Amino acid sequence: MQVNSLTDNTIKDFLDGDFIIQKWAELYQSDYEKYQRIVGTFEKEVEEKCMVNTQDNNTLYDSIKSELKEKFSLNFAYLDGLTIDKLVNRVVADWILRCPIDFE
Numbered sequence: 454m455q456v457n458s459l460t461d462n463t464i465k466d467f468l469d470g471d472f473i474i475q476k477w478a479e480l481y482q483s484d485y486e487k488y489q490r491i492v493g494t495f496e497k498e499v500e501e502k503c504m505v506n507t508q509d510n511n512t513l514y515d516s517i518k519s520e521l522k523e524k525f526s527l528n529f530a531y532l533d534g535l536t537i538d539k540l541v542n543r544v545v546a547d548w549i550l551r552c553p554i555d556f557e
Contacts, residue, residue, distance in 0.1 A: 463546045466548065470543020484529065492544055496508055499548065518545060 477485040488521055506513050518541055525537045532540075 467546035
């Protein structure tokens with residue numbers, strides 16, 4: 454039951470953020486490209502963090518989200534907190550669905 458709920462929430466987070474990403478791609482190409490670069494670079498860091506993780510999974514998960522939120526806040530200062538949260542949740546949902554975050 455909890456797995457189904459978590460799966461539903463992950464898919465919802467992905468779709469909620471995907472709308473923002475699609476609008477960026479259509480209307481603000483340079484911001485979209487910047488977003489893609491940030492996510493691509495950070496994804497490699499996340500994969501490494503997961504390989505050498507010495508923290509418990511919840512702490513690692515929270516630190517990944519926090520670090521990504523900070524990167525988005527610094528690079529897209531004009532976005533409000535809710536939008537940044539949706540973007541962070543979308544990226545993390547994407548990673549969970551594609552499995553670059555590997556909690557062993």
